[in-house]
Amino acid sequence: MTNNDLYKGYKGGALETLKKFEALVWCDVEIITGDAMFKGIILPRSETSDHLHIVLKLISGYNIGVAADTVKNIKIFGRKEAHYKIPEKAFPYDPVKPRVKLIGTGGTIASRLDYRTGAVIPAFTPGELYGSVPELADICNLETEKLYGVFSENMGPEQWMGVANAIGKEIEKGVQGIVIGHGTDTMHHTAAALSFMVQDSPVPIVMVGSQRSSDRPSSDAALNLMHSVKTAAESDIAEVLVCMFGPTSDDYGLLHRGTRVRKMHSSYRSTFRTIGDIPVAMVSREKITPLRTDYKKRRTDNNVKINTAFEEMVSIVYYYPNMKPDIVDSLIDNGYKGIVIAGTGLGHVNKPLYPALKRARDNNIAVYMTVQTLWGYVQMYVYDTGRDMMELGVVPTANMLPEVAYVKLGWALGQTSDIEEVKKIMLTPINGEITEREPSNGYLIYQGGIPEVEAFISKHRK
Amino acid sequence: MTDEDYKFVGFMSGLEIHQQLMTKKKLFCRCPAGMYNHHYDAEILRHMRPTLSELGEYDGTALMEFKTKKEIIYQINRESVCTYEMDDTPPFEINDDALDIAIEIGMLYNSATIDEIHIARKQYLDGSIPTGFQRTAIVSVGGQIPYKDRQINIIQLSIEEDSCREISDTGHRRVYVADRLGMPLIETVTAPDMKTPEEVAEVCKILSNIVKSTGKVRTGAGAAREDVNVSVEGGTRIEIKGVPSIKRIPLLTYNEAMRQWNLLRLREELGKRGITTETFASKTDDVTRILRKALYQPIANAISEEKSVYAVTLRRFKGLLNWKTQTETYFSKEISDRVRVIACLTTLPNIIHSDSTSETISIAEWQKVKKTVGATEEDTVVITWGNAIDANTSAKEIIIRAKEATIGIPSETRQAQKDGTTGFERILPGADRMYPDTDLPPKRIPAGRKNIIRSGLHEPIWEREKWYKSLGIPADVMEPLAISKNAALFKKAVNELGINPILAAVALIQYPKRLKKMKADPEQLNEEIFLGIFRAFNLGLISREGIIRAMFDATKYGSFELEHLAPTVDENSLEKIIQSSISEVKKMKLFNDNNFEKVLTGNVMNKVRGRIDGKLVIKFIKKISGENKK
Structure with missing residues (x-):
């Protein structure tokens, strides 16, 4: 064990004090200060915390920080370092249940907790998962594979490709459904990427995560996992879906189409919403209830198209008033091949940007327009400015979501560098990223406070 | 029972006193504190799921709550509850006003204030907190208060968020209203230094007076709640939860001590019968068909609703379900409580047993049941009913509780009942239910902050009372004055203005009560008003009798002015x-x-x-x- 581990996280004065009294982390001690005595176990200190305090876990289970400069003496009674591991129970095999594969990319759908440090130890093997969510065994025979262990924000094209290829292999092997565990922040980016990279899957591909970590009794993780595994095992929806809470209550999940879904709240459980359309289905522990019929149906063959070519030099520009052309110029100068603009209203940017947009076109850069309102279509004919921009080569993308357009443009540029070909790919919907119509219930953001909305909220669980 | 009797049974008791703090806002969000709503706008449904403990096992409470499979409903009002309380938004920084009050109270106990506060999560799976844990932190440790000729030791003081108020708990559905959730609360834990039930109540009163003396805590129904820990020699520390008033402490602790004593005697009796944890024997049979024609209403109803009826045979338990545990309470109640809480069979009676002399099923039916299940004259048969799953859970729980009698006193938390007895609430949570809150960084309490709070501390209430006694203050005014926010004003009036101490005490403590009867609001009276009136009295501008009149007028005008006085009579x-x-x-x-x-x-x-x-x-x-x- 290195010196660092013996004084894990301690720096400066606190480290000096520990060294002076030869006290290490995990030592069972009595710390005597000017006016008090504390009995407990010295815990490692978080790297980001100050160098003034020693962290002690009291017998009552509470932690406290003792100012190092007040310490008069530390009596040591022993030392016991804890090692934790997840208990494994063999996942029961049932020959009549479908085979479901869970691919992990990071985040924790199931975990157990190190009570002393608060560290969360992910549960991932079928045995570990069975230990935490035994209900899964009622649904399927579960196999797992940990592909990555990264936070959601660190997922990118490389990981998208990896996941798509892994899915291809599993389908070839004949699994009846695939679940992908994913951090929630960029789950919709990955869902879009997989929608383009994995086409005509014969089985459901269900992405799932949790908004409250699984170390909390109120976590949404276990229920999300049950919903997603049920969908993968039993549903006839052979699409890339995001499966997360419908309401914030522990009630039912929603199955969102991978190209129309977006995380809409930084912390709510029911954060994922289908934008500009309705979800594909509802799922509860008992049943799957389709909300539409136009989804791709499950097949019994093992055929799937995997196409992971991707051009990384693509960017999103979120327009704001008074944006200067240098923003676009810098992308051009840095060799970007595609730009997605999230424009205001129907899809606008200010005039000073025009020369830069012209320069982009002249440099053979694909420029696409989406709307930062998220709901609604780009419509560049309504105002002259829109027409001017189209003259400059900016292509409207109907009601494609900005993040989806970003992912699709990278994928399209991966297929070809011919701008016209790219345009064809971009404007031909693969799975709902552009829809011909927005149904009247595709945009429903209820406004709190209005009597009829309050009446609705009081009748139905949030 | 005499003090000697309590010494003989080895009575020990400690207190955990919860007290809401007077702050404008809640502890970890900016919702208003102290706003109670009868009306709610929305409901949220949650289930609590146990998390794995250190050894990879679910701890007792966790397992119990999981077995009960309760639907937890939260009723929320948008004025008093935000997305934080519903666990849909991470916590905001701790309320500094609340923290200052907690530090101040800790200092009044002579406790050592912690240098760096670490927020912990304390798991609660009963649903009383939607996150499944309570955010809590130790603010100070150690300390003591004088009592009789000795010291009562304080173990620690923590600051924590209050939980929901339970509205109902029927079958598999428990309903909470969330308005109180998240309000700042302190918990004071004493050492088990109290030797009799009366001492517990007296110490509780002293502690309650200390916190009230700051003038910074809430008062009224539910603002202070006590948990009482009780054990007897050879027993187990049992926590009686949520005692709503100090007056009820002596009877509750007496009954709990009696219960523990009697359960230990029951264990001896089992020993005599040769029943140990190893030799304990029982069996469960489905007797639905046998009792299908029973006239006993609860079972007849169950059968007509196509529910199941199970008979649990407890070998060689004959007569033991009538073993007295508390005042007019028997061992059968221990079993019935468990069935009610864990199997969710909340309609009582939820069990009947063959030791009972009250009328249940007919003698012929009892015989038929006993014969079918193969029970002998030495056995006791317990019958339970409900839907197949619940009745099954119930039968298992009956066996678990009966078997625990061989160990003695199961670790559990108990509820205070109206009749002064205690009832099962839940299995005592494991020691490992505390873990660090990763959502909030530790918070440093610099020496400067401690010093500012320390410099504003008033003298301890026991010192005040000593002084009042020497001044001849009447006993009924002494205690309220010592904890009053006007105690400092009293000191000033007596020491600086030379006002007669009894007159000052009466004016500060009794007159405000009288003003209330006169439909005036004594809250309008501030230090400035009181000092003005006292000065006018000293100058002879108002008479002794005129003081309350001047106070009354001041509540109307919001201030004390000489011209408001009616002219004096020569x-x-x-x-x-x-x-x-x-x-x-x-x-x-x-x-x-x-x-x-x-x-x-x-x-x-x-x-x-x-x-x-x-x-x-x-x-x-x-x-x-x-x-x-x-």
């Missing part, structure tokens, strides 16, 4: 007033002429009250009416 005008009153009273028809002076005094006082010393009025009336008689 001796000349007093004579004139008395003369005019005499002629008025003479015109009245009196039942008894001997009452003349009494009626006259009343008449005069009505005209001069508060404007001249009452003693002077009496003196003058006597003088004048005496002269008149001559």
Whole structure:
């Protein structure tokens, strides 16, 4: 064990004090200060915390920080370092249940907790998962594979490709459904990427995560996992879906189409919403209830198209008033091949940007327009400015979501560098990223406070 | 029971006192604190799921709550609850006002304030907190308060968020209202230093007075709640939760001590019968068919609703379900409580048993059941009913609780019942239910902050009471004055203005109560008003009797001004007033002429009250009416 581990996280004065009294982390001690005595176990200190305090876990289970400069003496009674591991129970095999594969990319759908440090130890093997969510065994025979262990924000094209290829292999092997565990922040980016990279899957591909970590009794993780595994095992929806809470209550999940879904709240459980359309289905522990019929149906063959070519030099520009052309110029100068603009209203940017947009076109850069309102279509004919921009080569993308357009443009540029070909790919919907119509219930953001909305909220669980 | 008796049984008790703090906002969000709503706008449904403990096992409470499979419903009002309380938004920084009050109270206990506060999560799976854990932090440790001729040790003081209020708990559905959730609360934990039930109540009162003496805590129903830990020699520490008033502590602790004592005797009896954890034997049978024609209403109803009826045979338990545990409470209640909480069979009775003498199923039916399940004369049969899953859970729980009798006293938390007995609440949570809150960084309490709080501390209430005693303050005013926010003002009035201590105490403690009866709001009276009135009194501008009148006027005007005072009456005008009153009273028809002076005094006082010393009025009336008689 290195010196660092013996004084894990301690720096400066606190480290000096520990060294002076030869006290290490995990030592069972009595710390005597000017006016008090504390009995407990010295815990490692978080790297980001100050160098003034020693962290002690009291017998009552509470932690406290003792100012190092007040310490008069530390009596040591022993030392016991804890090692934790997840208990494994063999996942029961049932020959009549479908085979479901869970691919992990990071985040924790199931975990157990190190009570002393608060560290969360992910549960991932079928045995570990069975230990935490035994209900899964009622649904399927579960196999797992940990592909990555990264936070959601660190997922990118490389990981998208990896996941798509892994899915291809599993389908070839004949699994009846695939679940992908994913951090929630960029789950919709990955869902879009997989929608383009994995086409005509014969089985459901269900992405799932949790908004409250699984170390909390109120976590949404276990229920999300049950919903997603049920969908993968039993549903006839052979699409890339995001499966997360419908309401914030522990009630039912929603199955969102991978190209129309977006995380809409930084912390709510029911954060994922289908934008500009309705979800594909509802799922509860008992049943799957389709909300539409136009989804791709499950097949019994093992055929799937995997196409992971991707051009990384693509960017999103979120327009704001008074944006200067240098923003676009810098992308051009840095060799970007595609730009997605999230424009205001129907899809606008200010005039000073025009020369830069012209320069982009002249440099053979694909420029696409989406709307930062998220709901609604780009419509560049309504105002002259829109027409001017189209003259400059900016292509409207109907009601494609900005993040989806970003992912699709990278994928399209991966297929070809011919701008016209790219345009064809971009404007031909693969799975709902552009829809011909927005149904009247595709945009429903209820406004709190209005009597009829309050009446609705009081009748139905949030 | 005498003190010696309690010593003999090895009675030990400690307190955990919860007290809401007076802050504008909640502890970890910016919702208003203290806003209670009867109306709710929305409901949220949650299930609590146990998380794995250190050894990879679910701990007792966790497992129990999971077995019960409760649907937890939260009723929320948008004014008092935000997305934080519903666990849909991470916590905001801790409320500094609340933290300052907690530090101050810790200092009043002579506790050591923690240098760096670490927020912990304490798991609760009953649903009383939607996150499944309570955010809590130790603020100070150690300390002691004087009691009788000894010290009561304080173990620690923590600050934490309050939980939801339970509305109902029926079957598999528990309903909470969330308005109180998240309000700042402190928990004071004492060492088990109390030796009798009366001592527990007395120490509780002292602690309650200490916190109230800051003037920074909430009062009224539910603002303070006590948990009482009780054990007897050879017993287990049992926590009685949520005792709503100090008055109820002695009977509850007495009953709990009796329960533990009796359960230990029951264990001895089991030992005599040769029943140990290893030899304990039981069996469960489905007796639905056998009892399908039973007339006993609860079972007849269950059968008509196509529910299941199970018989649990407890080998060689004959008579033991009638083993007395508490006042008019028997071992069967321990079992029934478990069935109610864990199997969610909340409609009582939820069990019947063959030791019972009350009328249940017929003797013939009991015999039929016993014969079918193969019970002997030495056995006891317990019957339970419900839907197949619940009845099954119930049967298992009956066996678990009966078997625990061989160990003695199961670790559990108990509820305070209205009749002074305690009832099962839940299995005692494991020690490992505390873990660091990763959502919030540790918070440093710099020496400067501690010093500011320390410099504002008042003297301990026991020192105040000692001083009051030496001043001759009446006993009924002494305690309320010592914990009053006006205690400092009293000191000033007596020491700096030289006001008679009894007069000052009465004015500060009794008069406000009288003002309330006079429909005035004593909250309007501030230090400045009181000092103004006392000064005017010193200058002779108001009489002793005039003080309450001046206070009354001040509540109306919001301040004390000399011009608000009715002019004082001098001796000349007093004579004139008395003369005019005499002629008025003479015109009245009196039942008894001997009452003349009494009626006259009343008449005069009505005209001069508060404007001249009452003693002077009496003196003058006597003088004048005496002269008149001559």
